[in-house]
Amino acid sequence: MPPAKKFKKKSKRKPKELENDESISITIDSLEPKSIETDWWNSFWQKNSSGSEVPKDEAEGFRYFFRVTRNTYDYICSLVREDLVSRPPSGLINIEGRLLSVEKQVAIALRRLASGESQVSVGRSFGVGQSTVSQVTWRFIEAIEERARHHLRWPEPDQAEEIKARFEVSFGLPNCCGAVGATHIIMTLPAVETSDDWCDEVKNYSMFLQGIVDDELRFLDIVTGLPGGMTVDRLFKFSAFYKLCETGDRLNDSVRALSNGAEIKEYIVGGHEYPLLPWLITPYEDDNLSGSMANFNKNHIAASSLAGKAFSQLKGAWRILHKVMWRPDKQKLPSIILVCCLLHNIMIDSGDKVHPDVPLSDHHDIGYGNESCQQVYPLGESMRDNLAKHMEHQKQNLSSS
Helix, strand or coil: CCCCCCCCCCCCCCCCCCCCCCCCCCCCCCCCCCCEECCHHHHHHHHHCCCCCCCCCHHHHHHHHHCCCHHHHHHHHHHHHHHHCCCCCCCCECCCCCEECHHHHHHHHHHHHHHCCCHHHHHHHHCCCHHHHHHHHHHHHHHHHHHCHHHCCCCCHHHHHHHHHHHHHHHCCCCEEEEEEEEEEEEECCHHHCCCCCECCCCCEEEEEEEEECCCCCEEEEEEEEECCCCHHHHHHHCHHHHHHHCCCCCCCCEEECCCCCEEECEEECCCCCCEECCEECCCCCCCCCHHHHHHHHHHHHHHHHHHHHHHHHHHHCHHHCCCEECCCCCCHHHHHHHHHHHHHHHHHCCCCCCCCCCCCCCCCCCCCCCCCCCECHHHHHHHHHHHHHHHHHHHHHHHC
């Protein structure tokens, strides 16, 4: 599901820079294009493959630079081709005056998002100027935001049943539809735009990203665009997902009977920073837990940690979100975040295997403490207790069989 806040698209406008690099590069727009550049990969590989960290195998090298396999890259090109076809005289050209192919434009944008390097650095590796990198990347972001939305949406009933079945097999949690979590996208802001709203608990200026993921780390719903200075539970209550659940329009498809005779509705799991609701189950916080409570917490924490793993993979693959964003346009930044989430899902849907070195080795939100929300709904407590009893019963049956 796309972000709760809607952003108007103006595909005809001239794109602005994604960041203000201090270095200045010139795009030669006055040359008459000679031809469409089709051999971009050979030129790029010859120019950039000498580093000791770059895999020697070209297929692995391609994944190193662009995160995706060649087949997935071709699919992404097919999604945005219509939007990225360049037409003279406004077509984008390289330093030799040749029109940039759609394939090269996609490669430039993917490299910018994957590396988080400056526009100057990315442009240098492709033989284009900073201005071209900026234009190409923003055109790509607008195109993916429009053409790839079907890769991020709440699952249909049959898909939801498959997700719930896998959660039960992996974590012993019946009727669980996903795990929720949040992360900060850190940025610098000009003095005129700074405010306490954007200054978070560790004195960074940041924007929140909240995501609900399935057992395969696929984003099912996100909300972004809100200031990092707010609490996680307040962020959650601003989301369209929260409003849909509160009105009964989501997490209401089926009810499961538990081994103790109780019934459990659909729900998601989240950490201590979230409220305990009838459809959002959080772990026990008591110091002295019974055996069934401790067993529940063990399985719950394993399931809810999926959200953090998804953020580590997202920020590791699309490093523009991991590095400090230099004075971004706060109206455009949500689109960049959304597109990175869409690319994350496209990789999963395409069966791309993420290289072990891609996910962040440290926590996706280093330095941020664990919030604790004290809001507890009695029905949520009752559901959690019933789940704990059911899981303890299942554990005893397994040990006695």
